Amino acid sequence: MDSIYIINDGFDEVTVYLTPEMSVSTTDTKVIVIGAGPAGAGISFFLTKFEIPHVVVDKETFPRDKVCGDACSGKTALVINRANPEWLNEILADGAQFLPSWGIKFVAPNGKHLDIPFSPHRTKETKAPGFTVPRLNLDNFLFSKMPSPYATIYQGATVTGILHTGNGAKVELTHEGAKHEISAPVIVGADGDKSIVRKQFLSENTSPKTYAVGLRAYYEGVAGMHDEHFIELHFLPEMLPGYLWIFPLPGGRANVGVGILSETIREKKINLREQMLAAIRNNPQIAPRFANARLIDKIQGWGLPLAMERQPLSGNNFILCGDAACLIDPFSGEGIGNALYSGMLAAMAIKEAVQANDFSGSFLKTAYDDILYKRLGDELKISATLQRLCKYPWLFNFVVNKASKSASLRNTISCMFSDLDVREQLSKPSFYLKILFNR
Ligand SMILES: Cc1cc2nc3c(=O)[nH]c(=O)nc-3n(C[C@H](O)[C@H](O)[C@H](O)COP(=O)(O)OP(=O)(O)OC[C@H]3O[C@@H](n4cnc5c(N)ncnc54)[C@H](O)[C@@H]3O)c2cc1C
Structure with missing residues (x-):
């Protein structure tokens, strides 16, 4: 007979059936979350708040890097604050990892610039509306806040199968040499740009994605940063409709990168790396600031799935969040805040689904897609228009x-x-x- 034991003392919803001869453990839970980046962390924080047992699976072991501009907006701060105000205080007090940012500098193609504070009517009590932090540190911070009696976390795990069972999802994975099968009435794809959940569950996966491509380079010694750590977007004529960014980081470092639509790269056959390095070497506005700067890591690229138009975000027994749901702001490239925010909304939708015991596509569409587009739809539409104006x-x-x-x-x-x-x-x-x- 199978032996049975309970993970998470006192929470019998997560029950493990051990089958020694097969060395496969079988777990039943309420929610399976694939991915423990900002979207996965966002959903896990709020599922824990709602006392809903869940299993989070990530293929990487934290701390792990993610190619990004490392700039976090007010929405990131808002969700973290809602999850636990103490965490935001920790962030704002930890100057070694997190750098508060008070505004943004736009540089037009003609070289003229505009410094725009995020909080035009700021008082002494106003907290910095945004911050920058290497993703290695941010994601590790979020991951460190995830453990709870309601969260079972597998990091460094390999998902070997995902099945839609008709009334839920079953995930097969290997972790530290053992095989696990996890079943739940709902699965959340928080597994980023190349989401396996999206691929498996969203039959409309063929719906065209609008992509941008970004390159990230870490430098130290870049001169001319703003005293209040403004993030900088440079709309260089040679890069339009893309742009170059310079984001200050703690310790005198900077995240420097370029982002551009994939279709432009294809059409114009652009070598993005060469273009970025040429701007850093030769652009009269940029080059002097890099005279004594040093590249401290290899240049890396990654895709940005942009939220150009409304897309399905859920269906029978599944929900997508963050990059898996293509929720990156098409103008600013901001995806961390939307990933955390969509995770929070997904947890709220799942709370309703658990109460109604209804995980159907129509229920989740009303509880998640419609709410998300009600809250973020206008903002994303405006950004899509601004993106086209670039x-x-x-x-x-x-x-x-x-x-x-x-x-x-x-x-x-x-x-x-x-x-x-x-x-x-x-x-x-x-x-x-x-x-x-x-x-
Ligand atoms: C060059 C570049 C610059 C950017 N700059 C910014 C910026 O400055 N500010 C901003 O807000 N956003 C920026 N973004 C966007 C931002 O990086 C993403 O929107 C954000 O990381 C999305 O979070 P996520 O949790 O959805 O996905 P991710 O951060 O990608 O996390 C997904 C997680 O899922 C795990 N995973 C993936 N596949 C599997 C699998 N098969 N099994 C198990 N686990 C899996 C991964 O290991 C990872 O931990 C940038 C993106 C790029 C590419």
Whole structure:
């Protein structure tokens, strides 16, 4: 007969049946989460809050790196704060790993720049709205907060099979030489850009993804950083519609990279690495700042699945979060905040599904997809429009020229970071006409 034992003292929902002759343990739980990056952490934090037992599986062992710009916006801070305000305080107090950021610098193709504070009406009590942190550290921080009596975590595990069983999902994996089979009524794909959950469960997987490609390089000794650690986006003429970023990091380091639409790379046959290094060597705005800088790691690239249009995010017995759901902001390239946020919303949807004992596609669509697009849909639509406007360098030059002479226009652009209605103006022709006629 199979031997039985319980993982997670006192929580009999996670029951393991050991079959010695097969060396396979069989676990029944409420939720299986594949991926323990920001999306996986986001869902796990809130499933724990809702006291829902779950199993998290990641193929990597933490701390692990992730190619990224390392810039975290207010949405990242918001979700962490909601999960546990003490964690955000820890982040803001740990200057060795996390660098608070107070604004953004836009550099137009004509070289003129605009410094935009994130909090235009800041007081002494205002906390930094964003921060930068190497993903090695951020993801390890989030991972370290995940253990709970409700979370069973397998890191360094290999998923060998995922099945849709009709009334749920079954995952087969190997971990530290042992085989495991885990079953649950719902599975969450938080496994990033190359999601195996998306591939297995979303039959519309063929729906076209809009991709950007990004390169990341770590430097030290880059000169001319802003005193308040503004992140910098440089819309260099040679890189449009893509851009080069310089994001300050703790310890005098910087995350430097480039991002551009994949279709542009294909069309123009761009060698992105060469283009980035050429800008660093030769661009009159950039090169002097790198005169004494040193590349401290190899240059690495990765894809960014962009949220250009609404896509299905769930179906019978599954939900997708973060990059697996293609939720990267098409204009800013921000994906960490949306990954955490979608994880939080997925946990809320699953709480409802558990209460209703309904894990059908129609239930999850109402509880998750519709809520997510209600909260993030407008923002993503505006960003998709702004992304398309990047094709027009003259428009950038025009706005930055005008804003450098007008405090009220700078204030309007500054407010767009906290106010969606203001941001929406940017995607309307009337906004540019008003600037043109100084109204
Ligand atoms: C070059 C570049 C620059 C970027 N810059 C920024 C930025 O500055 N700010 C920002 O907010 N966003 C940025 N992004 C986007 C951001 O990196 C992603 O949106 C974010 O990492 C998504 O989080 P996630 O949890 O969905 O996926 P991931 O962070 O990719 O995590 C997925 C996890 O799933 C695990 N996994 C994958 N496959 C499997 C499997 N088969 N089995 C088990 N586990 C698996 C992985 O090991 C990983 O831990 C950038 C992206 C790129 C490529």
